[in-house]
Amino acid sequence: MSITITIDGKPCVCEPGEYVLEIARRNGIFVPALCSLKPVLTERGCCRVCIVELVEDARSKVVVSCIYPVERECEVFTQSEKIVRERGMILALLKLLAPDATLIAQLAKAYRAPDLDRLEPNPEGGTCVLCGRCVEACSLLGTSSLAAVNRGVSKEIATAYHAPSATCIGCASCAGVCPTDAIPVVEDGAKRTIWNKDFELAYCEVCGELLGTVASLEHAATAAEVEPLFLCPVHKQKVLAQHLAHPYKP
Amino acid sequence: MIAVEPQRIQSILEAYPPEKRFALAILQDIQHEFNYLPEGSLEVVSARIGTPVAQLFALATFYKALSLVPKGRHIIKVCDGTACHMCGSSSLLVAIKQLLALEPGGRTDDGQFSLECVNCVGSCALAPVMIIDDAYYAKVNTEKLALILDAYRPGGEHDE
Numbered sequence: 001m002s003i004t005i006t007i008d009g010k011p012c013v014c015e016p017g018e019y020v021l022e023i024a025r026r027n028g029i030f031v032p033a034l035c036s037l038k039p040v041l042t043e044r045g046c047c048r049v050c051i052v053e054l055v056e057d058a059r060s061k062v063v064v065s066c067i068y069p070v071e072r073e074c075e076v077f078t079q080s081e082k083i084v085r086e087r088g089m090i091l092a093l094l095k096l097l098a099p100d101a102t103l104i105a106q107l108a109k110a111y112r113a114p115d116l117d118r119l120e121p122n123p124e125g126g127t128c129v130l131c132g133r134c135v136e137a138c139s140l141l142g143t144s145s146l147a148a149v150n151r152g153v154s155k156e157i158a159t160a161y162h163a164p165s166a167t168c169i170g171c172a173s174c175a176g177v178c179p180t181d182a183i184p185v186v187e188d189g190a191k192r193t194i195w196n197k198d199f200e201l202a203y204c205e206v207c208g209e210l211l212g213t214v215a216s217l218e219h220a221a222t223a224a225e226v227e228p229l230f231l232c233p234v235h236k237q238k239v240l241a242q243h244l245a246h247p248y249k250p
Numbered sequence: 251m252i253a254v255e256p257q258r259i260q261s262i263l264e265a266y267p268p269e270k271r272f273a274l275a276i277l278q279d280i281q282h283e284f285n286y287l288p289e290g291s292l293e294v295v296s297a298r299i300g301t302p303v304a305q306l307f308a309l310a311t312f313y314k315a316l317s318l319v320p321k322g323r324h325i326i327k328v329c330d331g332t333a334c335h336m337c338g339s340s341s342l343l344v345a346i347k348q349l350l351a352l353e354p355g356g357r358t359d360d361g362q363f364s365l366e367c368v369n370c371v372g373s374c375a376l377a378p379v380m381i382i383d384d385a386y387y388a389k390v391n392t393e394k395l396a397l398i399l400d401a402y403r404p405g406g407e408h409d410e
Binding site: 139 | 302305306307308
């Protein structure tokens with residue numbers, strides 16, 4: 001049974017159990033979020049940037065909108081004074097954790113994050129906010145080469161033993177889902193270097209378009225139980241069409 | 251590839267069904283057997299239970315009970331909780347450094363001792379507390395310390 005909640009004064013119809021962030025986005029209300037990447041990845045609720053104020057039975061509380069399921073009618077405020085203050089503080093702290101991240105600096109400025117002069121920024125610099133999107137993406141692909149290692153202030157995303165991973169296929173999906181471009185991918189035309197490992201690049205056999213790494217194409221072909229095709233989507237279509245048009249020709 | 255006898259790891263693995271939920275128990279047993287997780291052991295565990303090596307590495311680096319570098323035969327833990335700190339645990343650390351040339355997190359060159367600085371062990375009335383292997387030593391001072399450590403040196407009464 002549908003219920004109606006209001007977000008920033010706008011009535012929004014939703015199903016019980018839906019997450020506040022999804023409802024807001026569906027209704028065109030922007031809530032900033034770093035770690036959420038629905039529907040590709042599961043909700044993580046770790047960056048805390050998407051907090052909103054929720055008023056239910058005249059009681060107000062701050063909730064993490066990407067993992068807060070709506071159960072009954074309520075009012076949601078995404079820009080209340082409290083939220084602006086707390087979100088600003090969260091962004092200020094993320095900026096200290098990842099002082100070199102352009103996106104975090106932009107968000108901190110846009111949401112008027114305070115200057116925390118009394119705290120030292122991460123002495124190693126860096127752009128990673130430890131959201132774990134890359135770890136989940138790698139796991140979904142069946143490679144699981146990444147994990148969050150160590151704990152507390154020394155926690156970081158790394159491969160086992162910080163060595164080139166035996167299971168990594170160089171697909172760069174980790175870099176693709178990273179909100180702050182924290183994972184370096186270097187390509188020189190013949191090879192791609194990522195996570196301290198070199199991969200041979202694959203190009204379309206007809207037009208020469210870059211397809212990815214040979215290892216990632218082979219991984220995908222193995223999963224689909226077919227032979228790898230080194231063709232771009234356009235030429236793959238043409239080759240298959242030829243094959244269908246002339247099924248009996250060798 | 252494995253620096254230790256593979257049969258010893260194999261028998262630990264076979265004590266558990268090959269399921270992911272036993273990852274931590276297996277790693278603890280390997281740690282107990284060798285005093286650390288030998289090189290290559292994570293790969294063997296991964297092959298047996300299907301947990302990716304990266305995740306086992308995450309476990310091994312998360313828990314203080316697991317170590318990827320060899321530990322000494324005897325593990326000295328000096329409590330540095332509030333009470334022990336006030337009662338002079340830092341002077342114990344200084345004394346251990348003088349006696350054994352050992353810093354927290356380190357191991358002596360002969361492999362006899364490892365030193366760990368831990369937070370409260372819940373025995374504040376006995377402060378400062380030092381634990382060697384499973385034995386607790388209460389109200390330790392520098393004179394007592396030298397005697398206790400001697401018992402754990404090679405050939406000492408507690409060095410089995």
